[in-house]
Amino acid sequence: MSSPIVKTTIQSCVLNATSNLIAQFITAYKANAPYTINWVPVFQFVLFNAISNPPNFLWYNRSPFQPSPLVLTASYRQSFLESTFPSNYLVPSASAIHAASENDEKELDREEKTHSILESKLHIQNTLIKFLLDQTIGATLNTLLFSLAFAGFRGEGYADAIATAQEEFWPMVRAGWTLWPFVSLLNFAVVKSVEGRALVGSLSGLLWGIYLSLLKG
Template sequence: MDSPIVSTTLQACVLSAASNLIAQGITAYQNKVPFSVDWTPVVQFVLFTILNSPPNFLWQSFLESSFPATYVTPSSKAIAAAANNDEKKLDAEEVNHEIVETKLSVRNTTIKFLLDQTVGATVNTLLFSLVFAGFQGATTAQAVQIAKQDFWGMMYAGWKLWPAVSAINYTLITTIEGRSLVGSLAGVGWSVYLSLIAGGK
């Protein structure tokens, strides 16, 4: 059986490579030069994705297990039947699996959203800056300095996209794999932005 982490990472790698190629195409168009693929940044983005995707998958799994998206509660029909001491109706609802219903936990969803947009975003932003500074030959001290300089600009840019993605994921998507797919698709545009930023340094 395929591991969800492996399949999610492979999917993210394909989208990451495509994003970098799109960014190179945009740069060539803006500079009015013929498009020619530079495979070095493509490989770098794929390597970063291999490094970054598994921890993110585990992070989302941790958030969901710690703060489940839904909870089970007696259905309105069951409550009404119980209030009227209607045993027949209660039995019928149990047979039809209507005695309970699943509801979105607003509290847990809010907690996951806030943690993802603060702790998760901080780690991802710092990791990106440090890794790509390393790719470009920076020393550890230089990489840390670059990460400090880039941090707030990248966080602000990320907050224009990722809160909406997180809101959709935590309210509409029920599986970690599904959330990873939505995140990867949204990440195409984000990766184009990151590619342009990385390429401009």
């Protein structure tokens, strides 16, 4: 069975190839031109995601102390951000507190056996810290890497690539702030299941990939 990092990278590559194909269709539709697929940008987007997804996965989805992008547990294990700033903490459940106050040992035993003696609470401070790190350090590095990578694909030299990255940085960051802050908060604070977070991240990534493809079209 493939490791989570391989599965996530493959999924990212497929979604970004799809995003670029959709963006090409939108461009052709707006220009009232025939839809002819240009496979060069598709390959470039796939290559960029094959390179960039593993470090993003390690940032979001794994602890640096474990051997080997969207803060997962279970099959994805603990993420760097999640293990450093846990989203949730455990407290005695209301029913367990009530049973303890009544010295109801039978009820306490039942809750312990059914793993309901504790309940999870959102750690607001940690969630805000993760959100800020994601939207500052994470956003900055990913934006710069994207611009530099595609400048390299175009054959630009070092100086031209740096100039391109500087020119594109703030427009891309501002565009990202219209989407990713909401996605981050949703995944950090609301969505609890691995599958749910993966779905939210995938759908958001598809939309973002279309925007980037149109930007580079």
